[in-house]
Amino acid sequence: MSKxxxxxxxxxxxxxADWTFxxxxxxxxxIRKIAVDEYGLDCFPNQIExxxxxxxxxxxxxxxxxxxxxHWSYGKEFIRNEQNYRSGAQGLAxxxxxxxxxxxxxxxEENSMAMQALVIAHACYGHNSFFKGNYLFRQWTxxxxxxxxxxxxxxxxxxxxxxxxxxxxxxTLDSCHALRHYGVDRYRxxxxxxxxxxxxRQLARxxxxxxxxxxxxxxxxxxxxxxxxxxxRQAIYPPxxxxxxxxxxxxxxPKLQPWQRELVRIVRKTSQxxxxxxxxxVMNEGWSTFWHYTILNRLFDKRLVDDGFMLEWLSSHTNAxxxxxxxxxxxxxxxxxxxxxxxxxxxxxxxxxPTEEDREWFPDIAGSDWRKTLxxxxxxxxxxxxxxxxxxPRLMREFHLFAIDDFEDSEVLTVDAIHNEQGYQHLxxxxxxxxxxxxxxxxxxxxxxxxxxDRSLTLQHRQYRGRPLAVDGAEVLKHVAQLxxxxxxxxxxxxxxxxxxxxxxxxGSLG
Numbered sequence: 124m125s126k127x128x129x130x131x132x133x134x135x136x137x138x139x140a141d142w143t144f145x146x147x148x149x150x151x152x153x154i155r156k157i158a159v160d161e162y163g164l165d166c167f168p169n170q171i172e173x174x175x176x177x178x179x180x181x182x183x184x185x186x187x188x189x190x191x192x193x194h195w196s197y198g199k200e201f202i203r204n205e206q207n208y209r210s211g212a213q214g215l216a217x218x219x220x221x222x223x224x225x226x227x228x229x230x231x232e233e234n235s236m237a238m239q240a241l242v243i244a245h246a247c248y249g250h251n252s253f254f255k256g257n258y259l260f261r262q263w264t265x266x267x268x269x270x271x272x273x274x275x276x277x278x279x280x281x282x283x284x285x286x287x288x289x290x291x292x293x294x295t296l297d298s299c300h301a302l303r304h305y306g307v308d309r310y311r312x313x314x315x316x317x318x319x320x321x322x323x324r325q326l327a328r329x330x331x332x333x334x335x336x337x338x339x340x341x342x343x344x345x346x347x348x349x350x351x352x353x354x355x356r357q358a359i360y361p362p363x364x365x366x367x368x369x370x371x372x373x374x375x376x377p378k379l380q381p382w383q384r385e386l387v388r389i390v391r392k393t394s395q396x397x398x399x400x401x402x403x404x405v406m407n408e409g410w411s412t413f414w415h416y417t418i419l420n421r422l423f424d425k426r427l428v429d430d431g432f433m434l435e436w437l438s439s440h441t442n443a444x445x446x447x448x449x450x451x452x453x454x455x456x457x458x459x460x461x462x463x464x465x466x467x468x469x470x471x472x473x474x475x476x477p478t479e480e481d482r483e484w485f486p487d488i489a490g491s492d493w494r495k496t497l498x499x500x501x502x503x504x505x506x507x508x509x510x511x512x513x514x515x516p517r518l519m520r521e522f523h524l525f526a527i528d529d530f531e532d533s534e535v536l537t538v539d540a541i542h543n544e545q546g547y548q549h550l551x552x553x554x555x556x557x558x559x560x561x562x563x564x565x566x567x568x569x570x571x572x573x574x575x576x577d578r579s580l581t582l583q584h585r586q587y588r589g590r591p592l593a594v595d596g597a598e599v600l601k602h603v604a605q606l607x608x609x610x611x612x613x614x615x616x617x618x619x620x621x622x623x624x625x626x627x628x629x630x631g632s633l634g
Contacts, residue, residue, distance in 0.1 A: 134426065135426070135427060135428050135429045135432070136149055136150060136153065136427050136428065137149075137150075137236055138429060138431070138432075139236070139431075140235035140236060140237070140435075141235075141236060142234070142235065142236040142239050144173075146236060146239075147171065147173075147230075147239055147243070150236075150239065150240045150243060151169070151171065151243050151247065153422065153425075153427055154240065154243050154244050154247075154248060154418055154422070155248070157418050157421045157422065158244070158248040158252075158414065158418055159248075161421070162414075162417070162418075162494060163494065163498075164248055164252040164414070165252055165255055165256060166226065166247070166248055166251040166252045166255060167223075167224045167225055167226040167251055167254070167255050167266065168224070168225040168226070169225060169226055169228060169247045169251065170225040170226065170227045170228070171228050171230060171243070171247065172227065172228070172229050172230070173229075173230045173231075173232050174229050174230070174231065174232065175231075175232050175233075176231060176232075176233055178229075179219065179229065179231055191273055191276070191277065191393075219246075220246040220247075220250045220251070221269070221270070222250075222254040222260060222264055222266055222269065222396070222400075223266045223267075223269050223270050224266040224267050226246075226247065226250075226251040226254065226266075227270070228242065228243070228246040228247050228250075228251075230242050230243075235435065236432075237428075237431075237432045237435040237436045238435070238436065238439065240419065240422075240428075240432075240436070241415055241419065241436045241439065241440070244414065244415035244418040244419055245411045245412065245414070245415035246411065248414060248418065249410055249411025249412070249413075249414040249415055250407065250410075250411045252410075252414075252501075253403075253406070253407050253410045253411065253501060254266065256498070256501055256502045257399070257403060257406070257407075257501060257502060257505075258502060258503055259398075259399035259402055259403060259505055260399045260403075263308075263395060263398055263399050264395075264396055264399060269396055272392065273393075276389045276392075276393070279385060279386075279389065280292060280296075280386070280389070283382050283385075283386065286382075287382060292386065294605065295383050295386050295387070295606070296386060296390065297602070298602035298603075298605045298606050299369065299386060299387055299390035299391075299606070300390065301599060301602040302368050302369055302372075302599070302602055302603065302606075303369070303390055303391075303393075303394040304394070304564055305366070305367065305368040305369060305564075305567060306367060306368065306369030306370065306390060306391040306394040306395070307367065307391075307394050307395050307398045308367055308370070308395065309366070309398075309560075359571060360571075360572045360574050361569065361572065364568035364569060364570050364583070365568060365569040366566075366567075366568045366569075367391075368567070368569060368582075368603065369387055369390065369391040369394070370391060371569050372387055372603070372606050372607060373387040373388050373391065375572065376606055376607050376608060377578050377607075377608055377609065378607075378608030378609075379606065379608070383606075387606065399505075401560070402505045402506060402507075402558075402560060403505050403506055404459045404506060405459045405462050405463040405466075405506045405509070405510070405558065406463055406501065406504065406505065406506055406509050407463070408459045408460045408463050408464075409459070409460065409462065409463015409464045409465075409466055409467050410463065410467060410501055412440070412443065412444060412460050412463065412464040413463075413464055413467040413468060413497075415440070416440060416464070416468075419433075419436060443460045444458070444460050444461045444464045444465070445458070445461065446458050446461040446462075446522060448523070457522075457554075462510075462522070465518055465521070465522070466509070466510075466513055466514065466518065467497060467500075469513075469515055469517065469518050470488065470493065470496060470497055470500060470513055471493040471497065473485055473488055473489055473515065474488055474489070474490065474491050474492065474493035474496050475493055477489035477490055478517075480515075480516060480517070481515065481517075484515060484516065485513075485515070500512075500513060505558075506555075506558035507555050507556070507558040507559045507560075508555070510551065510554055510555040510558060511551060511552065511555035514551045514554065514555075516542070516547045519542065519547055519550055519551070520542055524550050524554065525538065525540060525541055525542075525546075525550070526538070526539040526540035526546075526549060526550055526553055527539060540553070561587070562587060565584055565587075565592055566584065566585040566587060567582055567583070567584050567585075567613075568582065568583055568585075569581070569582055569583075570582065570583045570614075577609065577610065578608075578609040579609055579610040579611065579612065580603070580607050580609065580610070580611045580612070581611075581612045581613075581614065582600075582603070582611065582612065582613045582614070583613075583614045583615075583616060584613060584614065584615040584616070585615075585616055585618075586615060586616070586617050586618065586623070592615070597613075597626040597628060600613050600626055600628040601628050603628070604628045604629060604630045604631075605630060605631075607630065608630050609629075609630060610627060610628070610629050610630075611627070611628050611629075612625065612626065612627045612628075613625070613626045613627075613628075
């Protein structure tokens with residue numbers, strides 16, 4: 124053990140910027156005592172890896188999964204991030220964390236010791252406890268299997284490239300990626316990931332594929348009464364609209380080869396893994412930032428870190444939670460770190476030192492145990508409902524929130540909500556609605572598969588308050604047709620169900 128670590132019993136764990144693996148382990152031990160023993164955070168076991176900046180760039184490019192399957196878009200993203208990073212146009216995250224069991228946290232080797240400790244508190248205990256506790260992650264992800272599944276996916280894609288050619292695999296993945304946001308189940312619980320089951324499925328597909336070329340199998344009689352139509356002579360299929368486009372394509376696309384169906388499944392499973400993260404960005408980052416702030420301040424109270432350590436991480440923390448004004452250079456909307464950290468901190472304030480306004484707005488939590496209240500909020504909400512439930516008038520004033528009506532058919536702007544009781548209610552609803560996935564993504568569902576006719580597929584886009592598609596629907600439709608193999612139609616209907624627009628695309632239209 125180093126001299127720095129050996130002397131930690133009577134003073135700071137370390138001094139200076141240099142880190143060693145022994146010091147990282149010592150900081151992790153002390154942070155764990157505070158996070159788990161003192162504050163009761165429930166976490167997966169931690170696995171800490173230290174990586175170089177180039178490895179972090181590679182992880183950036185592959186959507187935060189360093190073991191993801193290869194695709195040209197990841198290389199393009201890697202080059203873009205690398206050029207910006209080398210030129211100083213952007214920085215890199217100090218850490219990357221994977222929702223797995225054990226929870227894998229990647230630390231940058233360029234970090235100082237203070238920043239490594241910040242990352243451990245933020246990722247290994249903040250994000251980790253959120254992954255384990257929040258209801259969306261508990262329902263929709265499988266942390267035990269995600270790493271093994273991504274290893275399987277990577278090997279399978281590379282095997283397909285060798286067998287069927289790089290271009291064929293790339294074309295299929297391109298179309299799947301274009302539709303990845305429409306490859307998740309929002310209401311039906313997905314089947315758990317299992318690498319062994321995926322291998323068995325793969326062998327079964329290969330056996331099926333081999334049988335298609337073995338003439339002797341063509342002579343085996345089939346069940347009586349099967350007229351070749353898998354759904355019989357149904358006039359309309361599916362009987363109910365389907366919102367998971369990739370699942371429907373995987374199961375029913377007439378021309379997809381077995382290996383292509385597996386690629387669709389891989390993209391769909393990966394999209395499902397990221398689904399809760401898109402719904403909890405404010406909460407996840409806010410929770411993790413709140414806890415690194417609380418834990419590292421507790422380290423200072425226990426005299427385990429010195430003033431230099433505190434000044435360094437507080438500088439980074441302040442930058443992360445700063446909120447630029449709408450009229451300031453670099454404004455990019457509401458900073459999720461700033462809003463999330465402010466809300467969790469404000470909930471603690473309401474519990475410990477409530478005002479009369481707090482007691483009126485939050486009678487159930489004012490004066491309550493802040494740790495139990497924060498834990499309940501973390502476990503049972505997503506961004507939309509979290510903001511609708513806990514955003515306080517005080518925070519709306521601190522963030523200078525207000526609402527402006529800007530309608531296309533009006534020549535003037537109207538101030539729609541200010542800082543009064545009615546305005547606070549309206550502001551909270553408006554802000555919460557911005558984090559509603561149904562508003563962020565167009566409502567597109569499969570409504571008709573002409574299985575006994577020309578095998579065309581009809582999708583329906585239901586306009587939300589008259590809002591048109593942000594991109595040309597025909598362009599995205601080309602990817603559906605590429606996977607489906609037959610004509611695909613997209614109908615846009617208004618709130619009354621009246622047809623307002625229509626596109627039709629045939630396969631092979633992708634340039």
